[in-house]
Amino acid sequence: xxxxxxxxxxxxxxxxxxxxxxxxxxxxxxxxxxxxxxxxxxxxxxxxxxxxxxxxxxxxxxxxxxxxxxxxxxxxxxxxxxxxxxxxxxxxxxxxxxxxxxxxxxxxxxxxxxxxxxxxxxxxxxxxxxxxxxxxxxxxxxxxxxxxxxxxxxxxxxxxxxxxxxxxxxxxxxxxxxxxxxxxxxxxxxxxxxxxxxxxxxxxxxxxxxxxxxxxxxxxxxxxxxxxxxxxxxxxxxxxxxxxxxxxxxxxxxxxxxxxxxxxxxxxxxxxxxxxxxxxxxxxxxxxxxxxxxxxxxxxxxxxxxxxxxxxxxxxxxxxxxxxxxxxxxxxxxxxxxxxxxxxxxxxxxxxxxxxxxxxxxxxxxxxxxxxxxxxxxxx
Numbered sequence: 503x504x505x506x507x508x509x510x511x512x513x514x515x516x517x518x519x520x521x522x523x524x525x526x527x528x529x530x531x532x533x534x535x536x537x538x539x540x541x542x543x544x545x546x547x548x549x550x551x552x553x554x555x556x557x558x559x560x561x562x563x564x565x566x567x568x569x570x571x572x573x574x575x576x577x578x579x580x581x582x583x584x585x586x587x588x589x590x591x592x593x594x595x596x597x598x599x600x601x602x603x604x605x606x607x608x609x610x611x612x613x614x615x616x617x618x619x620x621x622x623x624x625x626x627x628x629x630x631x632x633x634x635x636x637x638x639x640x641x642x643x644x645x646x647x648x649x650x651x652x653x654x655x656x657x658x659x660x661x662x663x664x665x666x667x668x669x670x671x672x673x674x675x676x677x678x679x680x681x682x683x684x685x686x687x688x689x690x691x692x693x694x695x696x697x698x699x700x701x702x703x704x705x706x707x708x709x710x711x712x713x714x715x716x717x718x719x720x721x722x723x724x725x726x727x728x729x730x731x732x733x734x735x736x737x738x739x740x741x742x743x744x745x746x747x748x749x750x751x752x753x754x755x756x757x758x759x760x761x762x763x764x765x766x767x768x769x770x771x772x773x774x775x776x777x778x779x780x781x782x783x784x785x786x787x788x789x790x791x792x793x794x795x796x797x798x799x800x801x802x803x804x805x806x807x808x809x810x811x812x813x814x815x816x817x818x819x820x821x822x823x824x825x826x827x828x829x830x831x832x833x834x835x836x837x838x839x840x841x842x843x844x845x846x847x848x849x850x851x852x853x854x855x856x857x858x859x860x861x862x863x864x865x866x867x868x869x870x871x872x873x874x875x876x877x878x879x880x881x882x
Contacts, residue, residue, distance in 0.1 A: 593619040597658045598651030601683065611664055612719050615712060618649050618660055628655050635689035645696050647709070656685025657692075659699060665708040665715075678704070740796070747797040748810050751785045752819050762816055771801050771811055782816065831861065831874045838863040844873075856880050 596619045600606055606614075620642060621627070627636040627650075637657060642648050649660040659666075659681040666682055680686040681699055688695065699705055755762055764780030771783050772790070790798040801809065835841050841863030849855050857879040865872040 593652065595619040596651055596653050597649040597660050597663055598653035598656075598685070601651075601654075601658065601663055606664065608715075608719065611715065614660065614664060615716060619652070621650055621652070630655065630687050631689065633690065637689060638692075641692065641696065645700070647700075647705075648696065651685060654685035656687045657681065658685060659705065659708075661708040661712045662705055665711040666704055743796045744800045744804075745810055747789055747794055748786070748815075749819055749823075751782060751789065752816060753823065754785065755782060756820060756823070763813060767813065771809065772798075783811065786811065828876065831876060834865055834867065834872070835861055835863045837866050839866075840864060854880060 595614055595617060597614065600610075600614065621639060623639065625639070627639075629636055637650055641657075642650065647659050647661045649658050650656075651658055662678070662682040666678060677683075680688075680695075686692070686695070752762075754760070760781050762780055762782040764778035764783070766775070766777050767780040767783055769775075769779075771786055774787075786797065786801065790801065801811075841861055844860040844862060845857055847855060847857040859876045859879065860873055861876050862871065862873045864870070
């Protein structure tokens with residue numbers, strides 16, 4: 503009797519579901535159980551329920567709705583197994599998760615390079631060919647860059663997936679395919695293709711990029727920004743040393759009132775000519791002979807357009823030295839307790855008035871009266 507009562511309850515709920523499907527806006531109305539022939543005692547509850555749902559197969563029954571209609575209903579094992587699809591659980595470090603993914607952060611890249619997902623020794627690789635060929639776990643030990651993807655059921659080059667561009671080959675115009683942008687499953691020619699891939703230019707470039715990436719992350723070497731900054735600082739220091747030799751030579755000629763230029767002061771400074779090419783160029787050669795290796799290397803192998811020995815550069819350096827001297831005089835005058843201005847005006851042969859200005863002040867540093875020539879004003 504209990505079994506018959508359960509069957510009647512299932513039939514009643516089935517009728518309710520039909521009514522609600524046909525008229526969803528209708529209110530709940532109890533339905534009297536219908537008379538069903540239960541003469542066949544071998545009919546299970548599931549089969550009785552299915553008889554009330556024609557055109558619905560057993561494999562497509564919504565188990566959740568069935569259990570919600572009757573709390574005492576327990577689905578069979580076969581029914582549950584037919585309603586769940588077997589999907590593999592893919593590891594987080596499966597390289598297949600990152601194919602065509604250009605937004606991988608550095609921490610994840612380092613993790614994929616050091617600890618990629620590797621199938622266990624008991625893992626059963628799927629068969630995709632008629633010859634029953636499979637991926638071999640020993641290939642990963644033979645080719646350290648090789649990784650197997652459980653998601654794609656194929657092989658990938660881990661380094662190329664993380665560092666390669668979309669195109670490679672000669673001229674970088676060939677679109678990359680197997681092992682990079684798509685899985686490799688041709689197990690028959692696997693060893694030959696893996697060896698060929700290891701010799702490609704884009705793979706070698708990815709190997710270098712991965713090695714540099716790991717060294718930077720581990721602190722063994724500096725990143726490209728720091729390297730460029732260091733190289734730029736080194737170049738600036740080198741240029742300053744070169745320019746300092748030229749400046750010292752110009753200051754020497756200026757203090758000793760030695761003429762700079764000769765009859766011909768163009769061409770390579772290191773060439774010794776029969777004519778007089780000027781005191782400035784001769785003093786530069788003298789510095790090189792006195793073991794100024796930085797200046798000598800610059801004059802011999804430096805670019806011809808930046809030797810800093812032309813007459814224009816000489817005049818610019820003299821002007822800069824003059825500005826520095828004037829600024830120091832002004833500093834001392836401002837520090838003095840008192841000062842006076844001496845001015846004298848005259849007209850040159852071109853009838854242009856020129857006025858020279860001198861400053862007289864008490865120098866606090868030297869503790870004496872000082873007089874300094876300050877400037878010549880032209881066209882007053």
